[in-house]
Amino acid sequence: MFSLSNMLIPAILFFALGFLAQLIRSDLKFPPDLTKALSIYLLVGIGLHGGMELAKIDPASAIGAVVAALGLGFGLPIIAYLLLAMVVRIDRLNAAAIAAHYGSVSAGTFVTAIAFLDSVKVAHESYPVIMLAIMESPAIIIGLVLANMARKGTGNGNEKRISRELVHDAFTNGSVVLLLGSMLIGAIAQPTGLSKILPFYDTMFMGVLCLFLLDMGMEASRRIGDFRKVGPLLLVFGIVMPLIGAAIGLATGHWLLGFGVGGTLLVAVLAASASYIAVPPAMRLAIPEASPALFLTLSLGVTFPFNVIVGIPLYFSAAQWLAR
Amino acid sequence: MFSLSNMLIPAILFFALGFLAQLIRSDLKFPPDLTKALSIYLLVGIGLHGGMELAKIDPASAIGAVVAALGLGFGLPIIAYLLLAMVVRIDRLNAAAIAAHYGSVSAGTFVTAIAFLDSVKVAHESYPVIMLAIMESPAIIIGLVLANMARKGTGNGNEKRISRELVHDAFTNGSVVLLLGSMLIGAIAQPTGLSKILPFYDTMFMGVLCLFLLDMGMEASRRIGDFRKVGPLLLVFGIVMPLIGAAIGLATGHWLLGFGVGGTLLVAVLAASASYIAVPPAMRLAIPEASPALFLTLSLGVTFPFNVIVGIPLYFSAAQWLAR
Amino acid sequence: MFSLSNMLIPAILFFALGFLAQLIRSDLKFPPDLTKALSIYLLVGIGLHGGMELAKIDPASAIGAVVAALGLGFGLPIIAYLLLAMVVRIDRLNAAAIAAHYGSVSAGTFVTAIAFLDSVKVAHESYPVIMLAIMESPAIIIGLVLANMARKGTGNGNEKRISRELVHDAFTNGSVVLLLGSMLIGAIAQPTGLSKILPFYDTMFMGVLCLFLLDMGMEASRRIGDFRKVGPLLLVFGIVMPLIGAAIGLATGHWLLGFGVGGTLLVAVLAASASYIAVPPAMRLAIPEASPALFLTLSLGVTFPFNVIVGIPLYFSAAQWLAR
Amino acid sequence: MKPVKRIEIVIEEIELENVIRELDFIGVVGYTIVPRAGGRGERGVRYESVQGLGNVLLTIACDEAQANRVIEAMRPILRRYGGVCLVSDAMWVIHDS
Amino acid sequence: MKPVKRIEIVIEEIELENVIRELDFIGVVGYTIVPRAGGRGERGVRYESVQGLGNVLLTIACDEAQANRVIEAMRPILRRYGGVCLVSDAMWVIHDS
Amino acid sequence: MKPVKRIEIVIEEIELENVIRELDFIGVVGYTIVPRAGGRGERGVRYESVQGLGNVLLTIACDEAQANRVIEAMRPILRRYGGVCLVSDAMWVIHDS
């Protein structure tokens, strides 16, 4: 249910604390390397657990989730692009860059959703973790293709080399490698060894997530200053697009994949979330004409807080309603 | 009891190891970001635990501790200033800057005292954690006021803007925000969620403290080279002032607040300790005429090691004596 | 037994993941400070556990291990030097620098061997931890002496000052101080206090090792580009020297020290491993004429992966064969 | 390429915010910050630490008129807090010429 | 000592690899990289963060002919991605003269 | 403002202590250190790592006489360990003039 108590999950409270600290202009700062370390830890932790769960099930049964992830990964950025180009009516290069962010996913939002499910004691399927790993990259490719179409004619040799590199980068992105690699290790490592390393990832996981969200709260809050640059219509997009994504995700999770409430919520969150770590540098390289003030403010300053505070409990209610 | 075994607490041994490593000019070094990360962890850990304890008690019962903390926070820097200006006879701006350090508190010393109580298996009240958070800021304000008085006449418009900013900074200081914020989260977060993040802060707490003190031992030891600059009388102040503070703290804890041995020790430690993380940058901005070589050497190089090695067991014996 | 399942130890899989990530040119990167933090943690953890174990035994019984460690520490670099100067026939200054690396030890390899023993559930003596601490420094001295001999005549006053400093540095090296210091603390700290900090070092140890090896896998992989510079004969040395070291270590562990399979493996690993953290900067200062591309590529790019993937299970089989 | 003044400022981390406010006021739109620097000067040794008392290196390329305004704005700050400000000549590589 | 050109480039971290490839191609053998820089310019504020959108400061000392080639190679990159490239004169202390 | 020499030195982190000892000996009272730099030169690529084999960037502003002494002191170090030392001209903004 959408109630106040959902917001009293420590992870979300720490996000709010970071947001507030920055609002009152506190000098609280996280060393950037600490944030990187925390996100490495979280990705490895998600991966290992996901891998262990997946090892228990028939690989064939995962095909549906894989196909759905690819569908969402290629489809969502196109929907976002059409909305941006047709309705919000911003230029096509910025539209392509923003679309790539919304087609991809945010591991931070995903883990917050897991913390949420934990707190309401609802179990979830293990497939969404693979979907998380798969959905990181396709949107980057789509963003690139859309930008090349928008630029058409200017695609000289240099442009082609850059595109080739970006496709490589999209699939060898650090988060993708960490997630898939840890998943594989979780699936194939011998149990004795795993049981020695799991306490590290179990005992600390939710605590580390709190510190990560504390810092992300500060980062999100720092973006508020750029709201003017973004403009009202685009800010509305930052709320509406996750709702559209969530609706598609809910449908995919519930009807297409037949997941329970937990799994359906996670698919909704994947579809609703926008990347704010892996995609920004990729888009900066691929579409230098696009403004980071736009795509970062939207994904980190609008959609991330919206999903964490309002979205997750909302999508959860919807998933419960579907599962009635 | 004041015995050798007290000094064999791991946290204190790691402090000594750091001190020694630097003395023999080892190339052992902590990345500065690691130290920042450790201190963020410790503050959040103290705050969460404090908040959970405080949630169990009647808020009204905390009023005494709050008032006492404000009294100590505003009173101690004045005592320190008078001693420095009248007895040690250093210039008023340096006196104001040093006074601010001794009026504020050292979370590192506080946690070492908790480790000490743990090791002798003595419980403590939960109020001192609020006092720690409250006592960070007032001394900064007092230092500022004293410096403005010392400078009188030079207070131009620019000076006023700086003062206004510094008052803001004193209350939105990173440590204050982290401590109060985590305390609030510890008090209001839902229990299921808290139980997921607490293992992180329980399992690691004392181990992290050891690493933090290892580094602080190195930092303290690095200050020894500046002892000449500080001069004998001021070095004596670095020992006498914590003793005065401790005496006042013991009286406050035992008679005014009616705490047991554990709580009384903690109040004594708050009053006896000098800030070496939050106050130095504040004083550098507020009183640029004052020498960091003086205030840092005193707080970090003299008083901190004194409190950790000699002070805590000494104040503990005194608290036991009072409680007879 | 040398079987595939040995390679499925998570620690080794993470090493492989890092190696692969770098091979496919992923942008995955660890902040350098994180690696430093992980290695500080590992050294303190090894030290504390070693110290606690050693506190239980008669100090006199450790003399054999100490003498053996000194023998290996002084003897192995001389063997390496002779091989390099006579058989591989590289110049004497590079030979001296490389020899120092192979005479010293790699704590990372040592801990991986412990993870290996854990996974096959074989116990080990506690003496090898002292040997690890002792064997860090002597090879640095030998490297220095060999280089001075190679340079003979050029040893002016400045040269002597540098040598004097390097001997100091060899014994006050950060890893040596951390290891010996933590060992002492593990041996003398009061048990109540230790029991409060141990969970930190127990719960996380193997998980931290995985992250450390993930990064070291990337570092090792980065060295592959320099294989051309190293040349085939020297690359062979990077495989043969650990085998020679392991043979000597096996003999020392089994016959001289009378250790069981676990302890014998660890002595073999100490002798077989080459330093890639503590010795490189020492050799860069002591023998600036030597090429880091050679000594780092050999120790980090060849010998470390060889020991982790092939060496440890191989030496273990040998230790089992000896113990038949 | 056009000739510009290259201003190099070393100040304490804690003053950075104030200096940037001054630059904003003057209308300087471009600068580069290298954080976590150390150093030594009249006020002793400084290095990055948990106390945040390290230095920051600020580089500004601008025309001479603006440079003069920056220099005048820096003088009281340097007097109050110490630090160093060096000015030299450089050529700015303009991309569209 | 010999006179050299001192080129100072500020670019985004993510472009570093490309710029170094260009330098390799030109045959520049020496450069110094200061990572984790921040700054402000036409494209807004940049600082080191988990998104890796910080700046990098590249310093190259080389002779005038090479400097000209570096400058020409940098122009399209600066046009595309922004950043700054300053050129000044310096004397290189040669150790063996 | 007074004219000064601006000396820029790139050396390995591990040599920093030695170079500072030389500067102390010469009587140089001010310098700025930028740690954690990388680079490439005759001795190959260097970057910050757990081995501590990264570079350090040292900037010294001083008068010409002292600059000459610094240069002479650096020559043997550069010969032994490599690195770069550039000298250029700058104006020092004096705060009290």
Ligand SMILES: Nc1ncnc2c1ncn2[C@@H]1O[C@H](COP(=O)(O)O)[C@@H](O)[C@H]1O
């Ligand atoms: N002569 C100098 N050359 C280069 N940097 C300097 C010089 N003097 C001071 N600095 C830098 O400016 C900072 C503040 O200087 P000061 O206020 O004189 O202590 C020092 O920590 C150095 O980083």
Ligand SMILES: Nc1ncnc2c1ncn2[C@@H]1O[C@H](COP(=O)(O)O)[C@@H](O)[C@H]1O
């Ligand atoms: N005038 C300037 N002086 C110094 N650095 C600059 C200047 N303009 C830009 N920069 C640096 O170059 C980066 C990219 O500039 P831009 O592409 O104009 O946003 C900025 O983040 C600054 O670090």
Ligand SMILES: Nc1ncnc2c1ncn2[C@@H]1O[C@H](COP(=O)(O)O)[C@@H](O)[C@H]1O
């Ligand atoms: N031409 C150059 N321009 C700028 N920095 C250089 C140059 N040559 C060398 N360096 C720097 O000096 C360090 C040592 O140079 P070397 O001793 O030649 O390997 C390199 O790692 C670079 O950081």
Ligand code: NA
């Ligand atoms: Na999405």
Ligand code: NA
């Ligand atoms: Na105090």
Ligand code: NA
């Ligand atoms: Na060895």
